[in-house]
Amino acid sequence: MSNANEYKPSLARGLWALTYRELKKWLKDPVMLAMFVLQPLIWMGLLGKSMNIGGLFSANNLNLPSQIPIPGNVILSPPKLPLVVLNGTALAQMFAQMGSKVMENTFGITDYFSFMSVGMISMIVTTTTMFSGMSIVWDRRLGFLDKVISTPVSRAAIIFAKILNATLRAMFQATIILALAYLLGLQLSPTFTLLNLLGVYAAIFLLGVGLSSIFIAFSIRSTRMERPMQFISLITMPLMFASNTFFPTKLMPDWMQVIANVNPLTYLTDAIRQLTILPLDFSALIWDFTYLGFFAAVLSTIGIVLSWRYLTR
Amino acid sequence: MTEEVIRAENLTKVYNRSLVAVDHINFSVREGEIFGFLGPNGAGKTTTIGMLTTVLKPTEGTALVLGYDIVKQDSEVRKIIGVVPQEYTADEDLTGYENIMLCADLYGIPRDVAKKRALELLELVELADFKDKKVETYSGGMRRRLELAIGLINRPKVLFLDEPTLGLDVQTRAATWDYIRRLKKEYGMTIFMTTHYLEEADTLCDRIAIIDHGKIVVTGSPSELKDSIGGDIITIAIKENADVTNIIKSVENVKEVRNENNIYRIKAKLGEVTTPLIIEALRKNGYTVTRLSLTEPTLDEVYLEYTGRAIRDTEESKEAFRAQRITLRRARA
Numbered sequence: 311m312s313n314a315n316e317y318k319p320s321l322a323r324g325l326w327a328l329t330y331r332e333l334k335k336w337l338k339d340p341v342m343l344a345m346f347v348l349q350p351l352i353w354m355g356l357l358g359k360s361m362n363i364g365g366l367f368s369a370n371n372l373n374l375p376s377q378i379p380i381p382g383n384v385i386l387s388p389p390k391l392p393l394v395v396l397n398g399t400a401l402a403q404m405f406a407q408m409g410s411k412v413m414e415n416t417f418g419i420t421d422y423f424s425f426m427s428v429g430m431i432s433m434i435v436t437t438t439t440m441f442s443g444m445s446i447v448w449d450r451r452l453g454f455l456d457k458v459i460s461t462p463v464s465r466a467a468i469i470f471a472k473i474l475n476a477t478l479r480a481m482f483q484a485t486i487i488l489a490l491a492y493l494l495g496l497q498l499s500p501t502f503t504l505l506n507l508l509g510v511y512a513a514i515f516l517l518g519v520g521l522s523s524i525f526i527a528f529s530i531r532s533t534r535m536e537r538p539m540q541f542i543s544l545i546t547m548p549l550m551f552a553s554n555t556f557f558p559t560k561l562m563p564d565w566m567q568v569i570a571n572v573n574p575l576t577y578l579t580d581a582i583r584q585l586t587i588l589p590l591d592f593s594a595l596i597w598d599f600t601y602l603g604f605f606a607a608v609l610s611t612i613g614i615v616l617s618w619r620y621l622t623r
Numbered sequence: 624m625t626e627e628v629i630r631a632e633n634l635t636k637v638y639n640r641s642l643v644a645v646d647h648i649n650f651s652v653r654e655g656e657i658f659g660f661l662g663p664n665g666a667g668k669t670t671t672i673g674m675l676t677t678v679l680k681p682t683e684g685t686a687l688v689l690g691y692d693i694v695k696q697d698s699e700v701r702k703i704i705g706v707v708p709q710e711y712t713a714d715e716d717l718t719g720y721e722n723i724m725l726c727a728d729l730y731g732i733p734r735d736v737a738k739k740r741a742l743e744l745l746e747l748v749e750l751a752d753f754k755d756k757k758v759e760t761y762s763g764g765m766r767r768r769l770e771l772a773i774g775l776i777n778r779p780k781v782l783f784l785d786e787p788t789l790g791l792d793v794q795t796r797a798a799t800w801d802y803i804r805r806l807k808k809e810y811g812m813t814i815f816m817t818t819h820y821l822e823e824a825d826t827l828c829d830r831i832a833i834i835d836h837g838k839i840v841v842t843g844s845p846s847e848l849k850d851s852i853g854g855d856i857i858t859i860a861i862k863e864n865a866d867v868t869n870i871i872k873s874v875e876n877v878k879e880v881r882n883e884n885n886i887y888r889i890k891a892k893l894g895e896v897t898t899p900l901i902i903e904a905l906r907k908n909g910y911t912v913t914r915l916s917l918t919e920p921t922l923d924e925v926y927l928e929y930t931g932r933a934i935r936d937t938e939e940s941k942e943a944f945r946a947q948r949i950t951l952r953r954a955r956a
Contacts (some may be wrong), residue, residue: 317702317732318731320731323728323731326728331714331717331725334716338716452715453709454712454714456710
């Protein structure tokens with residue numbers, strides 16, 4: 311018979327085996343995978359293209375006649391001018407120029423679609439990590455979790471595998487959205503290099519670790535999928551709107567800015583924007599990463615402690 | 624000398640500070656035997672397995688598995704045991720082979736050893752032809768066999784089986800019993816199992832502990848238990864509506880009489896001889912026997928004797944059982 315010490319259950323091997331299982335489940339399901347790609351495509355294609363804020367300020371939208379006659383009595387200085395005729399086309403162009411200044415001051419770039427599609431990345435990253443964390447409810451209901459905890463694999467590996475799976479999925483999706491957005495007309499900033507993508511992944515990783523660990527802790531105790539699902543749909547929209555995902559926070563009312571400024575989504579979105587579409591502002595980027603790092607550290611500590619306590623009940 | 628493989632000392636589990644699922648139980652399992660926990664649903668069988676397999680922490684007391692303490696040396700215990708839980712725990716989206724290999728990774732079994740062993744085990748449970756099919760396509764019996772194979776990947780010295788044939792049809796059940804016997808023979812494993820099927824306990828187990836309301840009522844081999852009742856069981860019904868307990872008791876060899884709604888369960892030595900005497904005595908007193916049966920004791924009787932009710936009474940419909948299991952699952956959370 312075998313010797314008990316023949317096997318060396320290692321954290322790394324257990325972690326990889328459990329993560330690999332999740333990824334395999336995911337990649338083996340073409341319908342799920344297609345949905346994952348379709349969802350952001352639909353959001354970006356429809357919402358991003360329909361909310362054509364840049365179009366508001368275009369010369370065409372003003373629709374001026376080429377000649378605009380103005381009666382002399384409207385003009386006070388210099389006095390007693392006869393009929394004045396303005397060049398409509400030039401005026402419209404002036405309007406468009408002012409418009410793109412407004413856009414640039416508001417969004418940092420003139421193209422709203424680029425602004426918004428990065429926001430879309432944060433949104434998808436958030437929902438994906440939350441849902442992936444929640445899959446532990448199934449593992450528990452179907453008995454798989456019981457099986458795993460009866461093996462000598464490290465309890466940490468069980469939790470980390472979930473977190474890793476959630477973040478890897480989120481990164482994968484972010485890549486797809488970015489690629490799709492580029493095809494649909496996202497304008498990269500001149501400071502963008504492929505190396506910046508690593509920064510994008512790092513930012514997603516930090517948010518993913520924080521969010522998923524707290525969701526794992528939350529759902530590991532719940533025996534039904536409904537409650538966590540309800541919770542996700544309850545908080546996703548507010549998280550999105552009270553952040554810079556679709557609109558810059560500086561134009562929001564004060565109370566909302568307070569929320570947006572603690573909302574990690576704001577920092578993730580800004581970090582990705584800095585790295586992709588905006589001319590890179592290094593100090594802003596560092597601040598974004600500091601906040602995300604802090605968020606990840608605090609939430610994952612709480613999450614892991616709570617899940618750990620559950621697993622070793 | 625036979626070695627003690629499992630030894631439970633005052634093992635206790637209380638859920639939510641009020642529901643006592645297992646109540647200070649003591650027992651020991653010897654090397655190489657199949658030890659069965661027999662009892663109705665909710666008696667505390669699964670909770671006991673949970674504690675012995677270190678998935679649940681005992682509220683009080685502890686147990687030693689091959690000398691390792693389940694509370695203090697839980698990770699050592701996990702390495703040397705195999706667990707086949709009541710539920711199907713394999714991942715449905717993976718193939719049978721992938722499921723076994725996943726478990727091998729969790730045990731840290733070297734890959735080449737694991738591969739060879741996985742194929743061997745799949746062969747043993749006759750799933751070799753289905754190893755690359757997703758588990759969701761498996762039938763109930765196949766899943767059960769796969770669970771067995773998964774539980775054996777680390778060559779455990781002790782195997783824990785929780786209701787190994789729950790919900791299986793008669794044929795699959797008999798086949799599963801064969802696998803379990805083969806495991807015992809081929810690997811010399813000690814097996815701890817729970818069941819609420821009397822027949823299963825009778826044919827499969829070397830020794831049985833009857834558990835009821837979280838307490839062990841009696842322990843022994845099936846034949847010991849049957850003998851412990853001390854004789855045959857005579858069941859008699861009479862036409863008249865009267866209590867004839869005392870008349871029956873006066874007959875020679877009658878050891879005990881129990882009146883259950885005018886059906887008398889009589890325990891007696893030498894049933895074949897005693898039965899005519901009882902009929903005679905009743906007739907003399909003017910009573911007419913309408914029904915009669917004579918049985919040698921089965922585990923049914925043993926169970927009835929020690930718990931005061933038939934195990935069949937406690938078997939509920941499938942729905943009620945499922946509802947109860949969900950409730951228990953929540954309580955365990």
